Amino acid sequence: MSQSPKVVTIFGGSGFVGRYIARRMAKEGWRVQVAVRRPNEAVFVRPYGVVGQVEPILANIRNDSSVAAAVAGSDAVVNCVSTLQEQGKQTFEALNVDGAARIAQACAAAGVARLVHISALGADVDADSDSARSKGEGEAAVLAAFPTAMILRPSVIFGNEDQFFNRFAQMAQFTPVLPLFGGNTRFQPVYVDDVAQAACKGVLGQAAGGIYELGGPEVGSLNSFVKRLLGIIRRRRLVVNKPFFAGTILGKTLDMAQALSLGIFTNTILTADQVKQLRHDNVVSDGAKTLADLGISATSLASVVDQYLYRYRPSGQYAELTESARHMRGAPTSSEF
Numbered sequence: 001m002s003q004s005p006k007v008v009t010i011f012g013g014s015g016f017v018g019r020y021i022a023r024r025m026a027k028e029g030w031r032v033q034v035a036v037r038r039p040n041e042a043v044f045v046r047p048y049g050v051v052g053q054v055e056p057i058l059a060n061i062r063n064d065s066s067v068a069a070a071v072a073g074s075d076a077v078v079n080c081v082s083t084l085q086e087q088g089k090q091t092f093e094a095l096n097v098d099g100a101a102r103i104a105q106a107c108a109a110a111g112v113a114r115l116v117h118i119s120a121l122g123a124d125v126d127a128d129s130d131s132a133r134s135k136g137e138g139e140a141a142v143l144a145a146f147p148t149a150m151i152l153r154p155s156v157i158f159g160n161e162d163q164f165f166n167r168f169a170q171m172a173q174f175t176p177v178l179p180l181f182g183g184n185t186r187f188q189p190v191y192v193d194d195v196a197q198a199a200c201k202g203v204l205g206q207a208a209g210g211i212y213e214l215g216g217p218e219v220g221s222l223n224s225f226v227k228r229l230l231g232i233i234r235r236r237r238l239v240v241n242k243p244f245f246a247g248t249i250l251g252k253t254l255d256m257a258q259a260l261s262l263g264i265f266t267n268t269i270l271t272a273d274q275v276k277q278l279r280h281d282n283v284v285s286d287g288a289k290t291l292a293d294l295g296i297s298a299t300s301l302a303s304v305v306d307q308y309l310y311r312y313r314p315s316g317q318y319a320e321l322t323e324s325a326r327h328m329r330g331a332p333t334s335s336e337f
Contacts, residue, residue, distance in 0.1 A: 005053075008203055009033040009070055011061060011103060012080035014042035016161050017118060020196035021078055023048045025203060035059035035070045061099035062089065067106045076114040076203040079103045082138075084131055085271050088263060092134035101141035108145050115149040116202040117142045118195070121188075121213060121282050123153055129276040139211070148209040150202035152195060155215045155282050158301065159192030160308040168226050169233050169312040177238045178230075181247030181270070182278030183223035188215030191299035194291060201294050213288040217298045222278075232305060233312040247275040 008025050012018045013034030022032050026049030036042045039056035048054045059070035061081055071077055083095045100117060107115045123135035142149050156164050171178060195214055201207040220228075223239060230237050251272035258267040284290055291298050310316065 005029055005031045006075040007031045007033060007073055008076045008078065009035050009057075009074040010078045010080060011035045011059060011067075011070070012082075013078075014045055014056065015080055016159070016163075017157065017192055017195055017199075018078070018080040019045060019048075020159075020193050021080070021199045021203075022054055024193075024196050024200045026054050028200065028204065030075075030203075033057050033070065033074070061102060062094055064102060064106075067102050068110070071103070071106045071110050071112055074107075074110070074112050076116070077103065077107050077112050078116045078118070078199055078203060079142075080118045082118070082120070082135065084274070085267065087258075087266060092130050096131070096134035096138045097141060100138035101145060104142040104145035104149065114203055114205060115142070115146045116199045117149055117151045118199065119151050119153045121153045121155045121215070121284070122277060122280060130273050132277060150199075150207065150209045151211045152198055152202075153211060153213045154190050154195050155188040155213075155284070156190075157192050157195060158189045158216075158305065162192070164189070165225075165229055165305060165309060168229055169309055172230060172233060172235050172237050173312060175237070177240060178226060179240050179242045180222055180226060181242050181244060181250075181275055183226075183239070183241035184221050185278050186219055186221055186281040186283050187225065188219045188283040189225070189301060190214045190216045190291075191304055194296055194299050197296055198291060198294050201296075207294050210289060212290060212294065213284040214291055215284040215298070217300050219283055228301075229305075229309065232309050234314060235312075244275060244279060247278070248272055251275045 008030050010018050010022055013022045014036050022034055022045050025032050032049065032054040034042055034045050034056045036056055037060050039058050042056035045054050045056060057070060060066045079100060081095055081099055083090050086092055104115060119135050119139050122132045123139055124132055125136040125140060127133040127136060139151050158165055198212060198214060223241060226239055251270045251274065254267040254269055255272055258265050
């Protein structure tokens with residue numbers, strides 16, 4: 001008699017990181033429940049497995065009964081839900097703190113064997129940034145309710161759907177100048193599937209609980225990464241480091257515009273809280289447990305970013321053909337800057 005497959009519930013499983021975890025767990029033969037507020041918008045996850053193996057389910061992490069129903073019968077749970085900016089009821093306190101605590105408490109009550117919580121580098125209960133502080137408080141709440149939980153703290157995450165390289169590449173399409181707040185701040189970008197693989201190690205019981213800081217093989221300033229991006233997308237742009245006080249003024253102005261518009265305008269450009277975060281390096285700390293401790297070799301930027309940033313080149317997928325033709329005519333190509 002065949003044994004029923006194990007069940008993993010992934011809160012936020014249709015998001016940037018969650019979908020990679022869902023795909024990996026389906027390949028492991030697990031039944032995957034993708035817990036989201038709008039299941040009808042997450043149907044794209046179903047082909048990750050065989051028919052019926054990966055299913056979106058309704059869950060709102062701001063509601064006790066909704067979370068309890070989602071984790072019932074689960075062997076493992078992954079929480080990928082958080083927010084970098086507040087909007088309406090989706091506040092730092094509601095998602096990063098209370099939501100994380102609610103999931104951990106429900107897992108403990110339901111007898112879930114393993115819990116993986118996705119946090120972020122810089123999470124600290126004493127941080128000046130509300131986002132970083134709330135993530136630190138969320139981690140503490142998770143460990144209080146579920147002491148054996150695995151907590152993953154990735155640096156900025158890159159991949160096809162990222163909001164880091166894609167955002168700057170989009171900006172470079174329309175403006176000759178790229179102003180940077182925190183241009184000298186250091187980052188250690190980590191590939192999204194490496195983060196997913198780390199989470200799966202926790203789900204499968206192949207790694208101990210505790211806090212892991214995840215970064216890629218390369219450390220550099222924001223300025224250096226943006227200039228590198230411009231080379232990839234074959235665009236000349238002036239990159240200007242701007243002072244933090246200017247960023248704070250701009251962030252507060254945009255935050256106020258969002259508040260006064262009653263939700264009509266959403267500040268996805270720059271918030272005052274994000275400026276606070278940009279004052280601090282976003283790299284793995286000395287002595288922390290890392291991808292290497294999980295037996296994962298960090299993926300390099302060079303092996304991935306060209307695969308999804310090419311679409312921002314002036315000639316898109318035909319950029320290399322265009323450059324080759326120019327080279328044959330003796331004209332310099334945009335990549336020869």
